[in-house]
Amino acid sequence: MSKTITSREFNQDVSAAKRAAMKEPVMITDHGRPSHVLLSAEEYDRITKSERLVGDFLWAGEEVDYELDIPARTLEERDIDL
Numbered sequence: 001m002s003k004t005i006t007s008r009e010f011n012q013d014v015s016a017a018k019r020a021a022m023k024e025p026v027m028i029t030d031h032g033r034p035s036h037v038l039l040s041a042e043e044y045d046r047i048t049k050s051e052r053l054v055g056d057f058l059w060a061g062e063e064v065d066y067e068l069d070i071p072a073r074t075l076e077e078r079d080i081d082l
Contacts, residue, residue, distance in 0.1 A: 002027050003080040007035065020080070027073070034073055 002025040010017050010028050017038055020026050026038040039047075047070075 002037070004029060004034075004077055005080050006030075009080075010038075026080075029077065032077070034075065037070075 003020050004027040005017060005020075007028055007030045017026050017028075021038040021043075022040050025043065027034050028036040028038060030036075
């Protein structure tokens with residue numbers, strides 16, 4: 001399950017979207033269609049099952065190439081309380 005917000009809502013309150021992403025993925029829509037998903041770094045590490053954490057790559061300045069196996073998404077919109 002994930003929260004859904006518009007790109008406009010995201011741009012107006014990035015901090016609220018980041019807080020929401022600490023609890024669950026946040027789907028960002030653009031013109032009513034899903035365009036991006038905001039995840040916590042911990043959730044990203046969990047779904048990639050990486051032996052090294054994403055932060056390790058960022059601090060080391062290494063270039064990273066990941067393939068993510070992301071489940072199919074639905075096009076139904078859900079309301080979000082930010």
